[in-house]
Amino acid sequence: MRNKFILYGLLNLLFIFIFSSCTDERLTDFSSETSSGQEMTIYLHTKEATFVESRNGDETEVLDNVVVYALDADGQVLKNIYQQLDNRNYVTMYIPEGASSLFAICNYDNPDELLQKKNLDEIKELKITIENYEEAYKGCYVMSSIDAVAIEGTTLNIPVYRVAAHFDVKINFAPESEEEQTFDITSVMLYNIPNVTWVVRHGEDKENNTLPLSANSNDAMYSNGSLSSEAFLSNQTVDFIRETDGTSEADDIDYTLSFDMFENRRGGVDRDNYPWPSSYQDNKQLYKAEIAKGEQFEYATYLKITGVYKVGNGLVREVSYKIYLGENNFSDYNVYRNYKYDYTITIKSGTSDGIDTRVEAENLTSMKVYASLDEPLDAHFNAVRAMVYSPGNWEMYVKNPDATPWLEISTSELYIPNKLDNTGQNVNAAQYKLEGSGGITYVYIHTDEYVPEQTSPQQNDLQQVRSGIICYKNNTGAIQELEVKQYPAQLVILDYYDALTVKHVKDTFFVERILEEKNIEWGFKEYWSLTMDNLITTGQWDGLSNTRKLFETALHGDGFEGDTNDPGLDLPGLEDPAYPGVSSMPTNVAVGYAIAKNRDRNGNGRIDYDEIVWYMPAMKELKAIYEHLERKEVDFEATTEKFASSTPSAAGPNAANPGRFYYIKMATGDISLAMRNRSYNVLCCRRKGAWQGNADAGGSGGVTIPDGEYEDEDFIMPKTETSN
Structure with a gap:
């Protein structure tokens, strides 16, 4: 062990010299x-x-x-x-x-x-x-x-x-009628979002009480004196969080969402002197959408909340609510920069009754499935929630499952392998066919990872997708279809001469292309362990090793003695876990976000060490991705932004700062250091031909390690050209 620590010390000194040229922009x-x-x-x-x-x-x-x-x-x-x-x-x-x-x-x-x-x-x-x-x-x-x-x-x-405004939105369902009612949101859309703004504010400002009530003509969306439709984004889908089951008490919050946007100052009407119709004098907010039909407010920003409204065992409607953004809910249509808006939206009825101009409703008389499948899914494992409404018994199945074994459905968001044991089949397990009774049911569409067989980045087809069909019908017998599309992973080769091993290194891995979440904190703030310290020098190339070690450090620290989940690593040090008292990696930090893209193959309810195959890339891997991007051999979202690596930098014990990590500016390829409390994008990767789980996800669901490789996990050096 003493020799091991001497080796670590020598490596640290050597790498401090090698990487002293990395940019730490001061x-x-x-x-x-x-x-x-x-x-x-x-x-x-x-x-x-x-x-x-x-x-x-x-x-x-x-x-x-x-x-x-x-x-x-x-x-x-x-x-x-x-x-x-x-x-x-x-x-x-x-x-x-x-x-x-x-x-x-x-x-x-x-x-x-x-x-x-x-x-x-x-x-x-x-x-x-x-x-x-x-x-x-x-x-x-x-x-x-x-x-x-x-x-x-x-x-x-x-x-x-x-330069932006921030919105926190809470939605609660509080029907006025005492009859049993439910409301399930299927989508939230944003309309009239500016795609441009000034870096420095133009025009008058409300802070000085000088902003006129009329629309502001100084906004950056103006061209030749008039608003340009090209200065606004197409309708944007906003993610929301379901907080309850939709049948909560009136004061409970059922859904939450948040978003940021550029200023859009479209003016308003005189709140004291506007000629509201007599029937709206006491409920002016019900008339706001009608006022917005005027030309002045054509580009005013609004939210459109769509869902299924069910009354007792009878009437079911698809209902949409328009919420125009502004300082109040009846007369203002301005969104100001540097403002924080806190909205509480209360849904009381599923019908406008010809009065509430914000509501659009349509009775549902046949089966309908709501799922966000307009765009292809990414190459990693996926679980897409679909809401199924049917007035009677229904059936949903994968069309031609033998041709698309990668596509399954279930009633569980967590993937449960479909396997037989002495207790029989789990009704929530992933399968090719589901049946249900009338009402609203949530179904999850599961896809396996899509890692193609190829040997060269030149074989990456940036337009290719694979597709499968999910059919559904109710007791009327009419069959409808959903198409599920998925992008393949993209091959990248990391090719360089490694001075430490005195070998030519040729490492191959795959990279995804969709960022399901953006701007994720790196985590491990003010945390030090000898394992992480070693990764400063040994963690430049192998993101899979980094991710697994960060996973163990987060949950167990450097020591595993007496731990039933001990993977058998001989990691140095005895530092406590970075995230004590949890059984799975938090997903609001970068490496946890990456780990969540893996699949629980053995069905124990969590991602285990050996099940991590999708990982957060190391610094050198990000550099290789940039080089392939420059050659137009790969493509992904946010290619001009900053991406975090799994390679940490210094954070001493009891550090006065959060510690640092390496990141890349994907627009230029520059490698820099950032504080661990910074939030950058995370692009996930998958090692080619290593640590691959059972293709059918059945049986024990174990994951094998190729013989002769990765035997010593103290630190993993790059694979040689011949071993790949």
Whole structure:
């Protein structure tokens, strides 16, 4: 064991030298030196988001990086600096003679673009564009000053404002009738979401009580004096969380959702003098959707909540509710930047009765299945929830299952292998056919992983999908179909000469293409263990080994003595678990998110060590993915954003900071270090031809390890060219 620790020490020293060239972005100064001036400490603070509560009933303030401009009296840039902020909110800058004010922009994706700006007018013409609503928040908000701050003394506070608004929405079901009723949401959509905004606010601001009630013509969506439809995203699907079974008490919250968006200031009507019809004087909110039909509010943002409303054992309707966003629920259609909106939406009825203009309803008289299957699923294991409504008995089955053995259905979101034992078949197990009685039932569509047989990245077909059909019918006999499509994994080759093993390394793995979640915290904050310390040097290549070791460290620490789940690893150290008292890896941290993409093959209700085949890539693997992306051999979402690796960096015992990890800027391929409390994207991978489970997911569901490989798990070096 002593020799082992000596070896670890030597490796650490060697790798400190090798990787000293990795970027840890601290301070970049692109301005010329000046002969006179003063040094100033500049403190940045996020301006508190104005809080709007729509019914009488802490947002992230991360500063990741900053560009600070020193301006003269005419707004010309005399000097600028770019600095990565490591858990601090200040920078030190040398202020040149003639500078009279400072201006700051934080968390911008491309700081090089900012550093090219010559004056304040150019800075204020900067825009941010996005391709989907989720990009309004990328782990931290872009923030900027509103006005330049005059220079006084040797320290200065600069307030910065978020360019986006944040919404927290709670939906509760509280029917007015005492008759038994249920409501099940099938989708939530966002309409009229801007895809562009100014980095620096334009126009008047409500904070100064100067914003006119009419629509704001300074929004970035205007082109030649009028709103452009191309400045808005197509309808966006918003994920929601089901908190109850839909039959809760009136005060309970049944569903929650949250989202961020750019400002959309479409104005409003005079809340005191608008001529509401007499029947709406006491319930003005019921008329808001009718007002929105006016041309002025054509592009006002609204939520559309759709679901199935059931009354007793009789009437069943598909109902949609339009909720226009704004400061209140009856007269305002403005969404402001740097605002936090807290909405409580109460659903009381499944019909408009010709009064509530926000409600659209249609009676359901036949079987209907609601499932989000418009786009192909990713290459890893999937479980897609579908809501089935039928007025009578129904049947659902996989069409031609022999041709699509990868496609199954069940009543359990957790995959339960379909196997026979002495207790008989589990009714919740994955299978090819289900039957049910009338009413609402939740069914889960399971897909196996799609890892094609190929040997070269040039064989990756970026347009290819496989598809299967799920049929459903009720007692009327009419058969309807759902098509399930799935992307294949994409092959990547990591090819380089390893100075440590003095061997040519050729490692092959597959990569996914869809980010089901974005901006996930790396985790393990302020946590140190000898295992993680070793991964700083030994964890540069093999993300599968990293992921499994982080999994064990999270649940068990470095020591396993007496643990029934001990995988038999000889890991050094005795540090306690990073996440004590849990039986599975938390999914709100990066490695837990990756582990959740695996399948519980043995049916014990959790992902075990040997069942981890989809993993979080190591630093060198991310670099290889970038190189294949540059050659257009792979494709995936958010290719211009930051992606976290499973390779940790330093975090000492009782650390004063959260610790660090390696990440890549996928737009440029640059490798950098970030604090572990930062939230970046996670792209998951699968090793080619190693640690593969039983294809039929039956029997014991065990996972085998190829003979002659990975025998010593103290640390795993890359495989040689001949062993792959």
